[in-house]
Amino acid sequence: MNAQIPAQVSSALSFADWMAQVQAGMEAVLDRFLAPAAVAPARLHEAMRYTALDGGKRVRPLLVYAAGEVFDAPAALLDRAAAALEMIHVYSLVHDDMPCMDDDALRRGKPTVHVKYDEATALLVGDALQAQAFATLSAPVDAELDDAAADLPARQLSMLNLLAQAAGSVGMCGGQAIDLASVGMTLSLAELEQMHRLKTGALLRAAVMLGALGGKALTAQERAALDDYAHAIGLAFQVVDDILDATADSATLGKTAGKDAADNKPTYVSILGLGESQALAEKLRGNAHQALAPFGDKARRLRELADLIVQRKA
Numbered sequence: 001m002n003a004q005i006p007a008q009v010s011s012a013l014s015f016a017d018w019m020a021q022v023q024a025g026m027e028a029v030l031d032r033f034l035a036p037a038a039v040a041p042a043r044l045h046e047a048m049r050y051t052a053l054d055g056g057k058r059v060r061p062l063l064v065y066a067a068g069e070v071f072d073a074p075a076a077l078l079d080r081a082a083a084a085l086e087m088i089h090v091y092s093l094v095h096d097d098m099p100c101m102d103d104d105a106l107r108r109g110k111p112t113v114h115v116k117y118d119e120a121t122a123l124l125v126g127d128a129l130q131a132q133a134f135a136t137l138s139a140p141v142d143a144e145l146d147d148a149a150a151d152l153p154a155r156q157l158s159m160l161n162l163l164a165q166a167a168g169s170v171g172m173c174g175g176q177a178i179d180l181a182s183v184g185m186t187l188s189l190a191e192l193e194q195m196h197r198l199k200t201g202a203l204l205r206a207a208v209m210l211g212a213l214g215g216k217a218l219t220a221q222e223r224a225a226l227d228d229y230a231h232a233i234g235l236a237f238q239v240v241d242d243i244l245d246a247t248a249d250s251a252t253l254g255k256t257a258g259k260d261a262a263d264n265k266p267t268y269v270s271i272l273g274l275g276e277s278q279a280l281a282e283k284l285r286g287n288a289h290q291a292l293a294p295f296g297d298k299a300r301r302l303r304e305l306a307d308l309i310v311q312r313k314a
Contacts, residue, residue: 003029003082004065004075015304022065023058029079030086033136047117047125048132052090055108059237059309060085063207064214066301067226071215076141077152081159081210084137088167089203091129094122096176102263106256130167137163151217159213166206175199179265187266193235200241201234208302221294228291229302236284237309242267243277248314285310 003025010018030052037046061082068078097104097112098119105115114122137160142152165171175198182195208230212218218226245260246269260267268277288306292299 002075002079003061004068004073004078007069007072010069010301015301015308018301019062019308022062026058026061026082026086027053029083033080033083033087034132043117044121044124044128047113047121048128050116051094051107051113051125052087052129055110056090057312057314058086059305060089060203060207062305063204063233063302064211066299066305067208067211068214069211069301070295070298071212073211073214073216074141077156077214078211080137080139080141081214082207084133084163085203085207085210087129087133087136088163088172091126091133092167092172092176092203094129095126098122101176101180102259104256104259106250133163134160155213155217159210162209162213163206166202171198171202171206175202182266184264185266187271189271192266192268192271196235196238197231200238201231204234204237205230225291225294229288229306232284232288232291233306233309236281236288236306239268239277239281239284240310240312242269243274243281244312244314245269246274281310 003022005013005018005021005025013021031049034049034052035045037049039045064082064085065078067073068081093107094113096102097107098114105112107113110116112122113125117125138156141156167173169177175195178195179199182191187195205227208226209218209223212222212226242260245267250256260270268280272280285306289303292302295302
């Protein structure tokens with residue numbers, strides 16, 4: 001089952017129906033690319049599936065498919081890109097929840113991997129999901145496409161490089177390192193933005209770019225517009241996360257609420273206050289919409305996802 005919805009069908013769906021169909025398809029895609037739980041080592045594969053399946057909003061895969069829709073990317077390539085990106089994201093959550101990092105017991109409404117299994121298994125789950133992400137995105141897809149493009153291998157190589165950069169020391173891992181080093185410190189707004197541009201924004205940008213690159217090589221103008229959009233939603237996502245951590249409860253969030261304040265972490269709310277943080281999120285939503293103007297109605301789903309990111313309650 002593909003998670004990408006044909007353009008003629010997608011255009012007729014409400015945003016809620018489109019999102020539900022992509023999310024359901026994403027479960028099937030992840031199921032296909034993850035090893036069955038019965039395959040040895042069974043406990044490791046079971047734990048990988050426990051954390052990757054049946055959970056989360058799938059915001060990053062949704063962005064992959066929405067951007068792919070703008071550039072008419074083939075379903076087979078988008079499925080692999082979305083699955084790979086979600087595996088990287090999930091591995092980061094598994095490691096982030098471990099005692100050596102944020103030491104959390106709840107994720108997506110269920111016990112975290114190190115609580116459900118043990119710390120060693122959680123470490124290996126993250127390692128294995130990261131490796132599986134690159135195996136998934138790098139596998140040949142020619143046989144899955146009716147009209148494989150001559151530049152497909154080069155396109156996949158560009159996508160692999162993009163994902164590696166987004167996940168590494170100049171992306172997500174680098175942002176997490178800054179986050180850990182910033183506990184108890186007072187950061188400027190610029191320093192906080194830089195931290196979250198790496199920790200949260202890098203994978204969100206990768207989602208947009210992976211979807212777009214699945215369809216074609218981007219012009220400088222297209223890349224700049226998508227970068228502006230990704231920058232806006234990346235910061236907005238973190239601003240809203242900080243707002244929700246300060247205002248929502250654990251049952252709503254599916255993770256421990258109030259943990260940032262308890263751990264003395266710098267956040268947008270702690271620096272700007274709640275009201276200014278909410279105003280900043282709305283401003284960033286407007287910036288995201290403005291960045292998509294060159295793409296017209298084909299970017300409808302990307303606009304709707306910007307609204308979802310800012311207006312979500314969990």
